Amino acid sequence: MSRVLIIGAGGVGRVVAHKCAEDDHTFAHITLASRTRARCEEIRDSVRRRTGREIEIAQVDADDARQTAALLREAKPDVVIHVALPYQDLSIMEACLEVGVPYVDTANYEPPDEAKFEYKWQWAYHDRFRDAGLMALLGSGFDPGVTNVFCAYAKKHLFDHIRTVDILDCNAGDHGRPFATNFNPEINIREITQPGRYWDRGEWKTTAPLAESMEFDFPEVGTQRAYLMYHEELESLSQNLPGLERIRFWMTFSEQYLTHLRVLENVGMTRIDPVRFEGRDIVPIQFLKALLPDPGSLAEDYRGKTSIGCLIEGEKAGESRRVFLYNVTDHAETYREVGAQAVSYTTGVPAATGAKMIASGAWKGAGVFNIEELDPDPFLEALGPAGLPWHIEER
Numbered sequence: 102m103s104r105v106l107i108i109g110a111g112g113v114g115r116v117v118a119h120k121c122a123e124d125d126h127t128f129a130h131i132t133l134a135s136r137t138r139a140r141c142e143e144i145r146d147s148v149r150r151r152t153g154r155e156i157e158i159a160q161v162d163a164d165d166a167r168q169t170a171a172l173l174r175e176a177k178p179d180v181v182i183h184v185a186l187p188y189q190d191l192s193i194m195e196a197c198l199e200v201g202v203p204y205v206d207t208a209n210y211e212p213p214d215e216a217k218f219e220y221k222w223q224w225a226y227h228d229r230f231r232d233a234g235l236m237a238l239l240g241s242g243f244d245p246g247v248t249n250v251f252c253a254y255a256k257k258h259l260f261d262h263i264r265t266v267d268i269l270d271c272n273a274g275d276h277g278r279p280f281a282t283n284f285n286p287e288i289n290i291r292e293i294t295q296p297g298r299y300w301d302r303g304e305w306k307t308t309a310p311l312a313e314s315m316e317f318d319f320p321e322v323g324t325q326r327a328y329l330m331y332h333e334e335l336e337s338l339s340q341n342l343p344g345l346e347r348i349r350f351w352m353t354f355s356e357q358y359l360t361h362l363r364v365l366e367n368v369g370m371t372r373i374d375p376v377r378f379e380g381r382d383i384v385p386i387q388f389l390k391a392l393l394p395d396p397g398s399l400a401e402d403y404r405g406k407t408s409i410g411c412l413i414e415g416e417k418a419g420e421s422r423r424v425f426l427y428n429v430t431d432h433a434e435t436y437r438e439v440g441a442q443a444v445s446y447t448t449g450v451p452a453a454t455g456a457k458m459i460a461s462g463a464w465k466g467a468g469v470f471n472i473e474e475l476d477p478d479p480f481l482e483a484l485g486p487a488g489l490p491w492h493i494e495e496r
C-alpha cells in the first residue's frame with residue numbers, strides 16, 4: 102500500500118485523483134497539490150462524492166523546487182505524479198531527487214520561452230536518478246504513453262521486425278464552441294504551430310506546419326483527415342525500436358479549428374515571445390490562453406469519441422503484417438464517470454497506471470526511462486480495467 106502525491110489540478114489532475122482513489126488496493130493515501138487551492142478543493146469534493154474517499158490537498162508553486170521538496174517531505178509519497186505543466190518537469194524532478202521519491206509525468210520539459218519538444222533536458226537526469234536508485238518515468242499519458250506501450254507490446258509479441266509506425270490521434274468530439282483546445286492551450290498551440298517532422302531511415306525530415314495530410318479509417322468514428330506533426334514520442338521511439346525505418350505522428354483537426362488557428366497565427370496571437378503593450382510586456386499566447394475556454398469547462402457539453410492508436414507494419418515469421426492497436430473513448434461517458442472530457446481521461450488513466458506499476462513493484466529500475474523501455478504486459482493488463490480498453494485489429 103502506497104502514498105501518492107499528484108501535482109496539478111487541471112483536467113488531467115482530476116482524472117488522476119479519481120483513478121488513484123478508485124485503486125485503494127494500491128494507493129492507501131492520496132495528496133493533491135496545485136498552484137490554486139480552490140481547484141484542489143473542488144476535485145477533493147468530487148472524489149469524496151463519487152468514491153467516498155478522503156484525499157489531502159495542498160497549495161504549491163511547483164516552479165520552485167525547494168517549495169516542492171518541502172511538500173514532498175510533508176506528504177511523504179512513495180511516488181509523485183506530475184500533471185501540472187511541462188515547464189515544471191525539471192523542478193519537480195529536482196525535488197524528487199532531493200527527497201528520494203520516484204517521478205512520473207506525461208509531457209516532456211519545455212523551456213518557457215522556446216517551443217522545443219525535446220527530451221534532452223530530462224534525459225540528462227539519468228545518472229542522478231540511477232545513482233539515487235530511483236525511477237523517473239517519462240511520458241505516461243496517452244500519446245506519449247499508451248502509444249509507446251503499444252509499440253513495446255508489438256515489438257515483444259506481434260513482430261519479429263517492425264518496419265514502420267504511424268501514430269494516429271483522432272478526436273472526433275464536438276464541444277460546441279467555435280474554437281477551444283482540449284488541453285492546456287499554450288502547450289497545445291505551441292505543438293501544432295511548429296514545423297512537422299518525422300523520422301525516415303535514420304534522418305529527421307521536416308515539413309511546413311500541417312502541410313501533409315492523409316485520410317484514415319479510425320475505429321468507431323470513420324474516415325477522417327489527419328495531419329502530419331512532430332510529437333515528442335517520435336524522439337524516444339526512433340531510438341528504442343531497433344531496425345525501425347520510419348515513424349510519423351498524425352492528428353485530426355476540423356476545418357473550423359484550422360481556420361481559427363491560421364488567423365490567430367497570422368495576426369501574431371500565437372507568439373511566445375514578449376510584446377510591449379501599454380507599458381508592460383505581455384506574451385500573446387498567454388493572453389490568448391486567458392481568453393479561451395478552460396479545457397476542463399468543455400467537458401459537460403462534449404459529445405463524440407476519441408480514437409487513437411498505432412498502425413504498425415513489419416514481419417512476423419517471414420510474413421508481412423500490418424496491425425492497428427487502439428483505444429476508443431467517449432467524451433460523454435468519461436464526463437458521467439469522473440466529470441472530465443476524453444482527452445483528460447485518456448491522459449489521466451495511464452498516468453495513474455504508470456504510478457501503479459512503480460508503487461506495486463511491477464516496474465523496477467533506477468534512472469530516467471521512457472515508458473516503452475519497460476515491460477508492456479503488466480501496464481496493458483491494468484489499463485482496460487482502469488478505464489481504457491484496447492484492441493488489436495489486423496489491417
Ligand code: NDP
Pocket residue numbers: 108109110111112113114134135136137140161162163164184185186187189207208240241242243244245246283284285286288396397444445447448
Ligand atoms: P491544465 O492547464 O488543465 O492544468 C494544469 C494544472 O497545473 C492547473 O491546475 C495549474 O494550476 C497547475 N499548475 C500550473 N503551473 C503550476 C505551478 N507552477 N505549480 C503548481 N501547479 C501548477 O492542463 P491539463 O490538465 O489539460 O494537462 C496537464 C498536463 O498533461 C500537461 O503537461 C499536458 O501537456 C499533459 N498532457 C499530456 C497528454 C498525453 O497524452 N501525454 C495529453 C494531454 C495533456 P492553476 O489551476 O493555478 O492554473
